[in-house]
Amino acid sequence: FGENPDGSLKEHLKRSYGDWLPPYSTRMRIVVTGAAGFVGSHLVDFLMKRGHTVIAIDNFSTGYHMNLLDWMDHRNFELHTHDVRNPLNIKGKVDQIFHLAGSASPDECISDPISILTTCFQGTINMLELARRCNARFLLASSCGIYGFPLWHHNPQSENFLGNVKTFGRRACHDEGKRAAESLCYAYAKQHNVEVRIARVFNTFGPRMRIDDGRVVSTFILQCLRGECFTIKGDGNSSRSLMYISDLIDGLIELMLSDYTGGPMNFGKQEEYNMIEVTEIVTRAVKKVQGDKFRPTPTSFLPARTDDPLMRHPDCTLAKEQLGWSTKVDIDEGMLETVEWFAAMEEEDWLYDTE
Numbered sequence: 614f615g616e617n618p619d620g621s622l623k624e625h626l627k628r629s630y631g632d633w634l635p636p637y638s639t640r641m642r643i644v645v646t647g648a649a650g651f652v653g654s655h656l657v658d659f660l661m662k663r664g665h666t667v668i669a670i671d672n673f674s675t676g677y678h679m680n681l682l683d684w685m686d687h688r689n690f691e692l693h694t695h696d697v698r699n700p701l702n703i704k705g706k707v708d709q710i711f712h713l714a715g716s717a718s719p720d721e722c723i724s725d726p727i728s729i730l731t732t733c734f735q736g737t738i739n740m741l742e743l744a745r746r747c748n749a750r751f752l753l754a755s756s757c758g759i760y761g762f763p764l765w766h767h768n769p770q771s772e773n774f775l776g777n778v779k780t781f782g783r784r785a786c787h788d789e790g791k792r793a794a795e796s797l798c799y800a801y802a803k804q805h806n807v808e809v810r811i812a813r814v815f816n817t818f819g820p821r822m823r824i825d826d827g828r829v830v831s832t833f834i835l836q837c838l839r840g841e842c843f844t845i846k847g848d849g850n851s852s853r854s855l856m857y858i859s860d861l862i863d864g865l866i867e868l869m870l871s872d873y874t875g876g877p878m879n880f881g882k883q884e885e886y887n888m889i890e891v892t893e894i895v896t897r898a899v900k901k902v903q904g905d906k907f908r909p910t911p912t913s914f915l916p917a918r919t920d921d922p923l924m925r926h927p928d929c930t931l932a933k934e935q936l937g938w939s940t941k942v943d944i945d946e947g948m949l950e951t952v953e954w955f956a957a958m959e960e961e962d963w964l965y966d967t968e
C-alpha cells in the first residue's frame with residue numbers, strides 16, 4: 614500500500630496506534646523465518662502493525678498456525694511453509710531478513726539433536742544466501758547458549774566471554790549450532806559483504822511461548838494452574854534471567870536498524886531469579902488470575918539435568934550504550950500477561966491444538 618493504505622489495514626493500525634501511521638518511505642519488505650513460533654509471531658505483529666510487508670517462513674515443526682491467524686488474509690502478508698534447510702527464493706526486493714527459525718527447547722535437544730544442528734547450520738547458510746542475492750540486511754537470533762557452562766567468575770556474561778561449551782554435552786546441538794551460525798554470518802559479511810547483526814537472546818517468556826518445551830516458566834505455570842506440584846530440577850539455587858517478550862522485540866528491531874557492526878549483542882533481563890523465586894513469581898500471577906479457585910502448589914526437588922548451566926545472567930551494557938536499549942517490563946506484570954494467556958488457552962483446550 615502507498616500513502617493511502619487499504620481500509621482493513623488502516624482500521625487495524627488505528628485500533629493499535631490511534632491515528633498514527635508510519636511514513637511510506639520507512640515501510641519495508643521483510644522476511645521473518647520461524648515466524649509461527651513464539652518470538653517470530655510477536656515480531657510479525659510488530660512489523661505488520663507498522664505497515665511493513667512481511668514474508669513469513671516456517672516449517673511448523675514447533676510453530677502454530679494460530680499465532681499468525683490475525684494476518685493470514687492480509688494483503689501485506691505472505692506465508693511460505695518451508696524448511697530453511699532447503700534453499701529459498703523470494704521474488705522481488707527484500708530489505709531485511711530476521712532469521713529466527715530453530716528450536717531453543719531443552720527437550721528437543723534430547724529427541725532430535727541432528728535436526729537442531731542442521732537447521733542452525735544449513736538453515737543459516739540458505740538464509741544468508743537469500744540475503745546475499747537480495748542485498749538484504751540479516752539478523753540472526755543467536756542464543757545465550759553459546760556461552761555454555763559459565764563459571765562464577767564469568768557472571769554476568771558479557772559479549773567478551775568466549776564461552777565454555779562441551780561439543781558432546783546434552784545441549785551441544787543448540788549451543789554449538791548457534792556458534793557455527795554466528796561464524797557463518799561473519800564469513801558472509803567478510804566474503805560477500807552481507808550486512809549482518811547478531812542478537813544473543815537470553816531466556817524470554819510471554820504469551821504464545823511453547824507450553825511443552827521443558828523450560829522453567831511454561832512448566833511452572835502449567836503446574837500451578839493445574840494445582841500440581843512444582844518440580845524443581847536441582848536444589849533450587851540455579852538461576853535464570855527472564856525477559857518479557859516485548860522487551861526482546863524492541864531490542865531486535867533496534868539492533869536491525871542500528872549501524873552497529875562491532876559484533877554480537879546480548880539481550881536479556883539484568884535481574885537474576887533462582888528457581889524458588891520463579892515459583893513465587895508464578896504463584897503470585899496465578900493467584901490473581903484464579904482468585905478464589907487458587908490452591909497452593911507444593912514443591913518437590915528432582916535431580917538436576919546434566920549439562921544445565923547453573924546460571925544465566927547477561928551483561929547488557931553494550932545494548933544500553935549502542936542502542937539505548939534496556940528492559941522495561943516488570944517481571945510480575947509480564948508474568949500476569951503470560952498466565953492470563955495460558956489460562957485462556959487451557960480453557961479453550963487450545964494448549965494441545967498444534968494447527
Ligand code: NAD
Nearest residue numbers: 647649650651652672673674675676696697714715756817
Ligand atoms: P519457537 O520454537 O517458538 O519458534 C521457532 C520457530 O522456528 C517455530 O515456529 C518452528 O516451527 C520454526 N522452525 C524450526 N525449525 C525450522 C526449519 N528447519 N525451517 C523452518 N522453520 C523452522 O522458538 P522461539 O522461542 O520463538 O525462538 C526463536 C529463536 O530465538 C530461535 O532461533 C531460538 O534459538 C532463539 N532463542 C530463543 C530464546 C527464548 O527464550 N525463547 C532464547 C535464546 C534463543
